[in-house]
Amino acid sequence: MPHRPSVRHWDIFCTVIDNYGDIGVTWRLARQLQREFGQRVRLWVDDLASFARLCPGLDPECDGQERQGITLQRWPKTFPDGIAAAEVVIEAFGCQLPDAYLAAMAARLVKPTWLNLEYLSAEDWVEGCHGLPSPHPRLPLTKHFFFPGFTERTGGLICEAGLLAERARWQADAAAQAAYWSTLGVPPQTEDELRVSLFSYATPAAGELLGTWAAGPQPVRVLVPEGKVLGDVAAVFGDETLQAGDVRQKGRLAVHVLPFTDQPGYDRLLWSCDVNIVRGEDSFVRAQWAARPFLWHIYLQEEDAHLVKLDAFLSHYGASLSAPARDALIAAFHAWNRGQGMAAAWAGLAPQLDELRRHAQGWPKQALGSADLASRLVQMVENTLQ
Numbered sequence: 001m002p003h004r005p006s007v008r009h010w011d012i013f014c015t016v017i018d019n020y021g022d023i024g025v026t027w028r029l030a031r032q033l034q035r036e037f038g039q040r041v042r043l044w045v046d047d048l049a050s051f052a053r054l055c056p057g058l059d060p061e062c063d064g065q066e067r068q069g070i071t072l073q074r075w076p077k078t079f080p081d082g083i084a085a086a087e088v089v090i091e092a093f094g095c096q097l098p099d100a101y102l103a104a105m106a107a108r109l110v111k112p113t114w115l116n117l118e119y120l121s122a123e124d125w126v127e128g129c130h131g132l133p134s135p136h137p138r139l140p141l142t143k144h145f146f147f148p149g150f151t152e153r154t155g156g157l158i159c160e161a162g163l164l165a166e167r168a169r170w171q172a173d174a175a176a177q178a179a180y181w182s183t184l185g186v187p188p189q190t191e192d193e194l195r196v197s198l199f200s201y202a203t204p205a206a207g208e209l210l211g212t213w214a215a216g217p218q219p220v221r222v223l224v225p226e227g228k229v230l231g232d233v234a235a236v237f238g239d240e241t242l243q244a245g246d247v248r249q250k251g252r253l254a255v256h257v258l259p260f261t262d263q264p265g266y267d268r269l270l271w272s273c274d275v276n277i278v279r280g281e282d283s284f285v286r287a288q289w290a291a292r293p294f295l296w297h298i299y300l301q302e303e304d305a306h307l308v309k310l311d312a313f314l315s316h317y318g319a320s321l322s323a324p325a326r327d328a329l330i331a332a333f334h335a336w337n338r339g340q341g342m343a344a345a346w347a348g349l350a351p352q353l354d355e356l357r358r359h360a361q362g363w364p365k366q367a368l369g370s371a372d373l374a375s376r377l378v379q380m381v382e383n384t385l386q
């Protein structure tokens with residue numbers, strides 16, 4: 001029988017820099033810690049309006065509220081005095097904890113386990129940095145780095161218990177998928193149609209690929225959740241803008257703009273498409289759990305650091321592919337992230353989709369390894385806080 005961890009109070013701090021990745025990851029993790037490990041979690045967020053997009057029902061005007069078993073707390077510019085520190089403190093993605101809260105941590109008899117949850121990377125150096133301590137210069141506190149990753153010597157990847165089985169059931173259930181498409185106002189998939197979800201940053205690669213599909217031999221239906229790429233999609237049809245509910249057709253291409261949903265809703269979209277185009281960190285991981293071929297629009301970093309990160313992932317993901325499939329995948333990831341060359345890249349990728357589909361099915365178990373991120377995190381906390 002698996003060991004049940006002690007119930008502890010956790011405070012997770014998250015600043016919304018831009019987009020939804022930081023809040024997407026912390027909200028997902030908070031829910032998993034509560035549901036699967038019985039932990040008591042309070043999530044501090046500086047931008048509740050952004051958070052409300054992926055947590056319907058959240059009131060952005062309300063400073064403190066309970067949603068799905070998690071206490072959601074506005075993280076105000078001036079942090080209130082008198083807040084007691086939790087036993088476990090997660091500082092997400094290097095956000096700076098408020099001084100008043102650090103003082104509360106230092107005042108605890110048993111100092112909290114303090115972790116900096118870092119961004120996901122498949123780069124080799126992550127293994128050497130995962131778990132490293134960083135003592136506070138003044139206070140009797142030590143922060144440890146927690147690096148998500150794709151190997152046993154990292155913090156692993158966020159994946160809820162039972163998710164892969166639930167996804168497999170969904171993908172085997174044609175009736176559930178038909179009902180799903182119908183609620184979105186999307187027609188049933190015809191036998192020869194390719195169905196693609198598109199959630200990327202703005203890029204000319206999107207227009208180029210959609211144009212290729214419009215002029216191509218196969219019907220392609222693209223589902224686009226409202227977001228940054230809509231301008232590029234609109235331009236393909238000569239429109240200024242598009243919004244949720246809009247449907248456009250050009251040649252063999254049909255495009256449906258979908259409303260932004262909650263995270264389980266987005267998972268269903270990924271599970272229901274043949275190919276997914278994703279971005280950032282969290283949707284990138286969810287596309288892998290969807291077990292379908294995907295393209296990753298990586299978040300841009302200074303000095304092209306993101307390209308190193310992109311290639312590190314490709315070398316893991318592509319390791320067991322045949323040379324033609326690997327080359328085609330690398331060319332397509334690069335073209336998308338360069339913002340050009342998608343027509344040629346797609347011509348190379350399309351004949352490899354069967355192999356990529358088979359590969360995508362085996363990948364989740366390999367990527368997860370012995371344990372998911374929340375399990376590794378709880379174990380690390382158990383090891384430090386007896």
Ligand code: TRH
Pocket residue numbers: 017018019020021022023024025053054119199225259260261262263264266279280281282283284299
């Ligand atoms: O929004 P992002 O671009 O976030 C990025 C990255 O995390 C990046 O690494 C970080 O530095 C930057 O933010 C600040 O992409 P990401 O990570 O995929 O997050 C999107 C979240 O939105 C994810 O949790 C899935 C969720 N989502 C929904 O809940 N509903 C939807 O309809 C869609 C399309 C997404």
